[in-house]
Amino acid sequence: MRDRINQIMEHEQLKAARFAEEIEVQRATLSHALSGRNNPSLEIITKILQRFPEINGEWLLLGKGKMVKEKTMGDLFTTTSLFPDEEPEVPEYRKEIEPKQPEITIEPPQMQEIKVIEKPTRNVSRIMLFYSDNTYDTFIPEDQEDK
DSSP states (O other): OHHHHHHHHHHTTOOHHHHHHHTTOOHHHHHHHHHTSSOOOHHHHHHHHHHOTTBOHHHHHHOOSOSBOOOOHHHHHHSOOSSTTSOOOOOOOOGGGSOOOOOOOOOOOOOOOOOOOOOOOOOOOOEEEEOTTSOEEEEOOGGGTTO
């Protein structure tokens, strides 16, 4: 991936410091990724693709395809016309070719019965203190003395 980032820098004719500014990351972060000290982070990849939308994400991540995205039919309608006075032609959408959206019904979740398990109450029956001179004291709460 480092080689592909270097290819982008070469394609954009940017040195590493200027490229780091363009994608808004610290110079050291980019330097570490380019030197191999660290792998390029998701932050770097995301910022490259945001700053240079013409870069093919699959090429950057996996090395598949071409570096620059190919123009699609949609791109042809958004480019500037050779004739500035003319509006670009936009295809008319017709009902018969519009995809139908499936109807989605959402049912409320069913309430489940909650079972409460009661634990028997526990009371302190005795407290024992052991001292360093091998003696001890026992304390019994007043409500337990009768038992």
